[in-house]
Every structure is written in C-alpha cells, then in structure tokens.
Amino acid sequence: MSSDKSAEKYLNLKTKAKEKMESLNEKTVVMVGAATCGKAAGVIDTREALKDEIEKKGIDAQVVEVGCMGFCYAEPIVVISKPGFPSLCYGSVDEGLAVRLVEDYLVNDDPCFEYALVALEPNDYFPVFTDFPRGVYEKKIILEQCGFIDPEDIDHYLAEDGYEALAKTFEIQPEEVIESIKESKLRGRGGAGFPAGIKWDVCSKAQDDSKYVICNADEGDPGAFMDRSILESNPHQVIEGLIISAYAVGASKGYIYVRSEYPQAVRRVETALEQAREKGLLGDSILETDFSFDIEIFEGSGAFVCGEETALINSMEGIMGVPEHRPPFPASYGFRGKPTLINNVKTLSYVPHIIRKGVEWFKSIGTSDSPGTAVFALVGKVEYTGLVEVPMGTSLRNLIYDVGGGVPDEKDFKAVQIGGPSGGCLPESALDIPIDFDSLHEAGAIMGSGGLVVLNEDDCMVEIARYFLDFTQKESCGKCTFCRLGTKHMLDMLGEITRGEGELNHLDTLRELGEDIKKGSLCGLGKTAPNPVLTTLRYFKDEYEAHIKEKRCPALMCMHLLGFYIIPERCSKFCSACVGSCPTEAIYTRDDQLKAIDQEKCVKCNSCLFACPPEFYAVEKLSPAELVEEREREQG
Amino acid sequence: MSDKVTITIDDCKITAPEGEKLLWVALDNDIYIPNLCALKEKDRPSASCRLCFVEVKGISDPVTACTLPVTEGLVVKTRSPEVDRLVKTAFELLITDHRLGCKKCPANNSCELQKISKERGLKYKSKRFKPFEKDEPIDESMEQFIFDRSRCVLCGRCVWVDHHVAEVGAIGFSLRGIKRKVTTFGDYDLADSPCTECGECVKVCPVGALSFNE
Numbered sequence: 044m045s046s047d048k049s050a051e052k053y054l055n056l057k058t059k060a061k062e063k064m065e066s067l068n069e070k071t072v073v074m075v076g077a078a079t080c081g082k083a084a085g086v087i088d089t090r091e092a093l094k095d096e097i098e099k100k101g102i103d104a105q106v107v108e109v110g111c112m113g114f115c116y117a118e119p120i121v122v123i124s125k126p127g128f129p130s131l132c133y134g135s136v137d138e139g140l141a142v143r144l145v146e147d148y149l150v151n152d153d154p155c156f157e158y159a160l161v162a163l164e165p166n167d168y169f170p171v172f173t174d175f176p177r178g179v180y181e182k183k184i185i186l187e188q189c190g191f192i193d194p195e196d197i198d199h200y201l202a203e204d205g206y207e208a209l210a211k212t213f214e215i216q217p218e219e220v221i222e223s224i225k226e227s228k229l230r231g232r233g234g235a236g237f238p239a240g241i242k243w244d245v246c247s248k249a250q251d252d253s254k255y256v257i258c259n260a261d262e263g264d265p266g267a268f269m270d271r272s273i274l275e276s277n278p279h280q281v282i283e284g285l286i287i288s289a290y291a292v293g294a295s296k297g298y299i300y301v302r303s304e305y306p307q308a309v310r311r312v313e314t315a316l317e318q319a320r321e322k323g324l325l326g327d328s329i330l331e332t333d334f335s336f337d338i339e340i341f342e343g344s345g346a347f348v349c350g351e352e353t354a355l356i357n358s359m360e361g362i363m364g365v366p367e368h369r370p371p372f373p374a375s376y377g378f379r380g381k382p383t384l385i386n387n388v389k390t391l392s393y394v395p396h397i398i399r400k401g402v403e404w405f406k407s408i409g410t411s412d413s414p415g416t417a418v419f420a421l422v423g424k425v426e427y428t429g430l431v432e433v434p435m436g437t438s439l440r441n442l443i444y445d446v447g448g449g450v451p452d453e454k455d456f457k458a459v460q461i462g463g464p465s466g467g468c469l470p471e472s473a474l475d476i477p478i479d480f481d482s483l484h485e486a487g488a489i490m491g492s493g494g495l496v497v498l499n500e501d502d503c504m505v506e507i508a509r510y511f512l513d514f515t516q517k518e519s520c521g522k523c524t525f526c527r528l529g530t531k532h533m534l535d536m537l538g539e540i541t542r543g544e545g546e547l548n549h550l551d552t553l554r555e556l557g558e559d560i561k562k563g564s565l566c567g568l569g570k571t572a573p574n575p576v577l578t579t580l581r582y583f584k585d586e587y588e589a590h591i592k593e594k595r596c597p598a599l600m601c602m603h604l605l606g607f608y609i610i611p612e613r614c615s616k617f618c619s620a621c622v623g624s625c626p627t628e629a630i631y632t633r634d635d636q637l638k639a640i641d642q643e644k645c646v647k648c649n650s651c652l653f654a655c656p657p658e659f660y661a662v663e664k665l666s667p668a669e670l671v672e673e674r675e676r677e678q679g
Numbered sequence: 680m681s682d683k684v685t686i687t688i689d690d691c692k693i694t695a696p697e698g699e700k701l702l703w704v705a706l707d708n709d710i711y712i713p714n715l716c717a718l719k720e721k722d723r724p725s726a727s728c729r730l731c732f733v734e735v736k737g738i739s740d741p742v743t744a745c746t747l748p749v750t751e752g753l754v755v756k757t758r759s760p761e762v763d764r765l766v767k768t769a770f771e772l773l774i775t776d777h778r779l780g781c782k783k784c785p786a787n788n789s790c791e792l793q794k795i796s797k798e799r800g801l802k803y804k805s806k807r808f809k810p811f812e813k814d815e816p817i818d819e820s821m822e823q824f825i826f827d828r829s830r831c832v833l834c835g836r837c838v839w840v841d842h843h844v845a846e847v848g849a850i851g852f853s854l855r856g857i858k859r860k861v862t863t864f865g866d867y868d869l870a871d872s873p874c875t876e877c878g879e880c881v882k883v884c885p886v887g888a889l890s891f892n893e
Contacts, residue, residue: 346855348855363851363852365852365855367723367725367726368723368724368725368726368743368746516856516857517856518855518856519855519856519857520855520856520859521833521854521855521856521857521858521859522725522727522833522859523726523727523728523729524727524728524729524730524769524772524773525729525768525769525772527833527856527857527859528772528773528775528776528811528857529768529772531811531856531857532772532775532808532809535809552807552808555768555807556768556807556808559764559765559768559769562740562741562761562765563729563732563765563768563769564729565726565727565729
C-alpha cells in the first residue's frame with residue numbers, strides 16, 4: 044500500500060472540506076431536522092416558511108437540511124448558528140415560529156430564548172446539553188454528528204474528521220485492523236451481541252477468491268428507528284465502517300441491505316455513495332491505494348425475519364427469505380456461497396471511531412464486557428421520547444427517569460419493554476439493572492436492536508405480551524415447527540385470556556411452550572419470540588390471574604373485560620356530548636334527563652369517554668364488565 | 680470424508696465416515712431418531728421439522744441430528760428428559776395442524792408420524808393445544824396422484840426433489856408463518872402447472888399429503 048500517498052490525498056480532501064465549512068460558517072446557517080421523523084412532524088412547511096421569510100427579508104443566510112438530533116418529542120427542530128451568537132436549538136418550530144425567528148433573531152438579534160431548547164456550545168446566556176440530566180447521562184459516539192451535519196454533503200463529514208479512520212486503516216495491515224476490533228471488544232449491535240472481531244477474524248481467514256461485506260439495515264422492530272436515523276443523518280459514518288471492514292477481511296464488494304420502506308434513507312445513502320466515489324473514497328484504488336471496493340444498495344421488501352443473516356442472504360439471492368441452519372455461518376459460507384461479513388448499522392458506525400480514537404478510548408466507555416454505548420429508541424409513556432445514546436452499564440432507572448424525564452401525566456411506571464418484539468418486559472424492581480448484553484439477558488430481556496418502550500399503569504401486560512407476540516407470529520417465516528405452530532398456539536391462548544375465556548392451566552402451558560419454542564426453534568426469531576410472554580408471566584403473573592379468575596383487566600385495557608358506565612352524580616342534564624359521539628346509539632337519555640349506556644349496544648369504543656367534557660368526567664370504565672350491572676342495581 | 684471415526688450412540692460404539700450427519704449414521708445403524716424433513720441427498724439440511732433432537736456430551740442444549748457432522752469420540756444419547764420434552768412438543772404441534780383420521784389416510788401404516796408416535800409413545804390427541812381447523816380442498820387434478828394439504832406437515836421434501844431430482848419446478852413454498860404452504864406458481868391446481876406427474880414428490884412424502892391413486 045502506498046500509505047503516504049493515501050494520507051496526503053486524504054489530507055487534501057479534508058483541508059478543502061474545512062475551508063468550505065469555514066466559509067459557510069461565516070454566514071448564518073439555519074439547520075432543519077429533516078429525517079423522516081422531522082418530515083412527519085411537519086418540518087417541510089417550517090423549512091419553506093424559513094426560506095420564504097429569509098428571502099423576503101433579504102438576509103444572507105443558508106437553510107440546510109440535516110438529519111435527526113434525537114429529540115422526537117420536540118419535532119420539528121431547527122438549529123440557528125448566527126455569527127456572534129451561540130448556536131441555538133429550537134423545538135416545535137411551526138411556520139409561525141419560523142417566521143418569528145427570522146424576524147426577531149435573524150433580523151433583529153433577539154434569539155427568542157423562550158423558544159430555545161438548548162445551546163450547542165458553552166455561553167453566558169443559555170444552558171447547554173450537559174446542563175440537563177439528559178446531557179449528563181448521554182454519551183454520544185455514533186449519534187454525535189447526527190442532526191448537526193448535512194448528510195447530503197460529504198464535506199460536512201470530512202470536515203469533522205470523517206474518513207480519517209479509513210486513511211489511517213490503509214497505513215496498517217488488515218490483520219492489525221482485525222486485532223484492534225477484537226481488542227476493543229466491540230459487540231454486534233444487531234441484537235445478539237456477538238463479538239464483532241471474532242466474526243471479522245473468521246471471515247478474514249476463510250480462503251476464497253471473492254468475499255462480501257454486508258451492512259444489515261433491515262430494521263423492523265415496531266417502535267425502533269435507530270438504524271434509519273443513522274442512515275438518514277450520517278450515512279458516511281456507516282459507509283466508512285463498511286469500507287474498513289472490507290479492507291480488513293479482504294472483500295471487494297459490499298452491500299447495504301436496507302428496507303424499501305425507508306425511501307429517504309435509501310436516497311441519502313445513494314447520494315453519499317456517489318459523493319464518496321467522486322472523492323475517490325470508494326471504487327477503484329481507494330485513496331490511490333491498490334485497494335478497490337464498491338458498495339451497492341439492496342432494498343429489502345420488509346420481512347422482519349430477513350434481519351436474520353441467513354434469511355437476508357437468501358432474499359438477496361432471490362429466493363424466499365427464510366433462515367437456514369447455522370453453521371455454516373455466513374462468515375465462512377454466505378452470499379453466493381462466499382465468505383460474507385454481515386454487521387449491523389450501529390456496529391459498523393463504531394468502527395471509524397475505534398480506529399481513529401483508539402481501542403483504549405473505546406474500552407474506557409461502558410462496562411468491561413460490553414464496552415461502548417447503547418443506542419435506544421426511547422418511546423412509550425415517557426416525557427422525552429427520542430433517540431438516546433448512553434454508556435453501557437447505565438441503569439434502566441437513569442435512562443428512563445433522567446434521560447427520558449420519567450413517566451408523564453403523574454401516572455405510575457409499570458414496566459419497560461426492552462429489545463423490541465423479541466425482548467422482555469421488566470418491572471419496577473428490575474430498574475436498577477445495568478444496561479448491557481449479559482445483565483439484560485439474565486433478567487429475561489435482550490438488548491435487541493435497541494427498542495425501548497416504557498409502559499405505565501394504563502397498560503395491560505397480558506395485552507402487551509399479546510401485541511408483541513402477534514407481531515412475531517405474523518412475521519414468522521413458517522419454516523420450522525416451533526415458530527410456525529408454537530407462536531400461533533401461544534397467541535391463541537393469549538387472545539382467549541384477554542377476552543376472559545382463558546383457563547388457569549393456560550399459564551403453565553404458555554410457559555412450557557414458550558420455553559420449548561426458545562430451545563427448539565431454528566433461528567433467532569423463534570428463539571426470542573416468547574420473551575414478552577415469558578417475562579410478563581414471570582413478573583406480572585397476578586395480571587394474568589385477574590383476567591382468568593376474575594375476568595378483570597386491572598389496567599382497564601382489554602375491551603372484552605370492560606364495561607362503560609355513566610356516573611349519574613357527575614352527569615349533567617344539560618349536556619349530551621356523549622350521545623352524539625356514540626357510533627352505535629347505545630347512549631340514551633333517562634327520564635331524569637341524565638344519560639346512560641345500553642350495554643347490549645355498546646361496542647366499548649371509548650368515544651363517550653373522550654367526548655364527556657372534563658368538568659363532568661362522568662364516564663367510567665369498569666372491569667369486570669359485570670360491575671356495570673352492579674352499579675346500576677345500586678342506583679336502582 | 681473418507682476418514683472413519685468412532686462415535687457412541689446410546690452406549691453403542693459405531694464407526695462412520697467423518698463428517699457424515701449424525702442422523703444418517705444413526706438410521707444406518709438401526710438407531711431410530713424421529714425425522715420428517717431430512718433427505719440424505721440434500722447437502723444443506725433444512726432442519727425445519729425440529730424432531731431429530733439428541734443430547735450430545737459437552738453441549739448443554741439438545742441439538743438436531745440432521746445438522747451435526749460426526750467427529751471422533753462424539754458421544755450421543757437419543758433420549759433424555761430434555762430431548763423427549765422437545766420432541767413431544769414438536770410432535771404435538773404438528774399433530775394440531777394435521778388432519779387425523781388415519782384409517783382413511785392412504786399413508787396409514789407407512790406414515791412417519793405414526794412411526795414417531797409408536798417409537799416415542801406419543802399420543803395423537805394433544806391435551807395442551809387445540810387442533811387448528813384444516814379446511815383445504817384436495818387437489819385431485821392429476822391422474823397419478825392426489826395432493827391433500829390438510830395432511831401436509833411442510834417438511835419440504837417434495838419441493839426439494841421436484842427442484843433437484845425431477846428438475847421440474849412445479850411446486851414451491853408460498854406465504855409465510857401459519858399460512859405457509861406447498862403450492863404451484865400462481866396457486867393453481869397441479870394439472871395447470873408444469874408438473875410432469877413423474878411421482879418423485881409422492882415417493883418422498885412422509886405422510887399422506889401426496890399419495891398415488893389406487
């Protein structure tokens with residue numbers, strides 16, 4: 044390798060990028076968070092309003108689309124960097140606020156602090172990230188630049204030391220790269236936590252004339268969006284990681300397997316690949332070395348099971364996306380029968396950082412067995428939803444209460460569902476568990492790919508287990524007996540329990556069958572599918588028993604076990620808001636002009652509950668449903 | 680593969696070619712291990728029926744015999760409480776999705792499910808799981824044989840021989856999860872597919888799903 048030449052070539056690229064960025068920063072830059080999540084929250088209108096107003100006022104400012112900063116709860120988000128002021132981040136910026144920010148801040152130098160969320164650099168006026176609990180607990184590595192650089196301009200990434208790790212990689216032998224990854228103890232972030240270095244080593248030692256590397260971006264868990272966000276916000280980080288992995292194992296062709304349901308991620312990765320090729324960072328003789336490598340995008344069709352690596356390979360080969368028995372592992376026998384290294388988006392994202400900042404730096408973060416950080420899509424009943432990155436070993440309590448701001452609306456915390464549909468539900472008593480691969484596994488959950496759903500007192504744990512199992516059962520490929528038939532039987536039993544038709548012996552059967560499915564299934568989907576059921580049975584057995592013995596849903600969520608009742612003492616003669624809201628005309632006016640519900644006609648749709656004005660708050664949910672009759676009898 | 684190794688199955692010492700899959704070594708030596716989906720000619724076992732579990736010394740959880748290459752000194756037990764539990768559950772699950780009525784079934788007395796039931800003392804009625812309703816019309820469009828999906832256990836043997844022995848490609852798997860089934864392209868009757876009625880698929884069907892007309 045002519046490493047001197049490649050270092051020089053890289054330095055050249057970086058210097059030019061830095062110069063470009065410096066001239067850009069001399070002017071006011073307005074960054075709008077335009078990942079899919081931001082767009083769904085209406086950032087396109089905000090962007091247009093900003094542009095129009097800036098043009099109208101004749102200001103010399105540039106509006107740049109960036110990715111996701113991770114503050115889902117505050118979308119749409121805008122960051123304004125005006126020379127002479129600290130860069131400020133604003134949340135919930137609608138068109139009106141956009142116009143006002145231009146008028147007051149860009150024209151008149153008033154930064155509208157009342158709308159600002161956080162400042163990006165220390166200053167005398169406004170708090171920065173680390174002044175908030177979230178900023179104290181978060182440690183951003185792979186999300187650091189997400190939302191702060193333009194994903195469609197490679198110079199933004201280059202100016203932030205992007206591709207420096209690649210240039211550095213060319214100065215050492217492939218074996219040394221693998222040794223670094225091994226030493227760093229980086230574990231695969233796709234879910235199972237397998238040591239990445241060992242995988243790389245196996246693939247590198249496999250003797251073959253051609254090898255492949257694949258980035259697995261087939262993210263499919265309900266409520267998880269880490270991979271999408273990284274691809275949309277900082278695609279070059281993943282591409283750089285993939286190129287380094289290819290150099291390490293000796294592959295000449297790479298693929299990014301991404302769902303076609305992520306059109307913006309696909310588009311941004313395409314743009315990024317093109318720009319990397321233009322700069323000589325991808326393609327023939329990368330950075331003028333004798334290493335050639337190119338990447339193609341493969342769009343998956345959205346089957347959850349295709350995240351499993353053998354199923355992923357099958358689908359790429361054009362056959363049905365069903366898993367195969369392992370071994371042989373893809374690292375020795377994979378795509379088209381060739382050694383194939385498959386890594387998750389997040390795993391690859393860490394690679395440039397490890398190479399650039401060193402193994403010791405990486406190991407100093409997190410725990411000794413799970414170094415680095417964990418990225419979570421923090422969703423559900425939590426104040427500050429979003430994408431968070433915390434060091435491994437952070438407790439669930441810190442994550443939910445300090446980073447996430449706790450459970451809103453003064454409700455009680457009930458459980459946290461961690462690891463996606465194949466993960467487990469952990470109760471309050473498990474909140475001090477440190478987040479790392481092994482501790483979570485012990486508690487019955489998994490790290491998974493990073494979905495984290497917080498549940499409160501209004502969530503029925505039986506229904507939650509049923510919901511997640513319904514997902515995995517539908518996504519089961521049907522190849523193996525346990526997963527195809529076992530999950531269906533479990534789902535049927537859970538359905539019966541939530542309808543009040545369950546029997547007590549169902550609980551033992553569910554547990555036994557769940558354990559057997561975990562042991563007997565062919566692939567990771569089946570091996571983890573029963574987790575939501577097994578953990579809720581372990582931690583919330585009383586709720587199952589209430590459904591079965593008393594036909595009662597303690598969280599008042601299972602419709603079949605509910606009755607709706609209008610409390611006469613609270614109901615008003617002069618209001619009939621509920622009557623109009625009822626789709627089945629179940630609500631009638633009694634002789635005394637108060638309202639009541641005909642239980643025969645009621646379909647338990649919740650409409651009356653929402654329609655009843657807060658000053659009356661007269662509609663009540665009761666479980667078991669027979670309680671309604673009892674109340675009516677008491678009333679006479 | 681020419682090197683011979685000595686392994687122990689249920690306390691019997693057996694010599695076998697190194698690398699051969701344990702299932703075939705056991706069956707060749709008259710040691711029965713339940714199986715439905717395995718085909719000796721197939722390089723990569725589909726390992727989908729999940730019935731051939733055995734206990735291997737040194738490995739904590741039961742492993743599938745169809746995927747395990749034999750190595751020198753391998754010690755195997757075909758029965759153990761854990762193995763029996765998995766096999767029982769897998770069998771029970773398959774039975775809930777299989778139309779019973781053996782007397783009327785063309786595979787009566789030659790059925791692999793019957794064999795497993797007899798060998799392992801497993802009942803046809805599950806106490807734990809309710810049988811699924813199987814309401815699949817029988818494909819009687821062919822002269823030589825019929826295809827009764829309600830008895831199909833989705834082992835995939837027919838699909839493999841259709842593709843690799845007969846090399847016709849008339850049938851394959853479609854849909855997923857509980858809806859997975861063996862069918863023709865476009866889900867037409869076999870008569871409207873490229874099927875040549877060679878009968879290879881019927882010969883490998885372990886149950887009464889594919890059967891020759893009398």
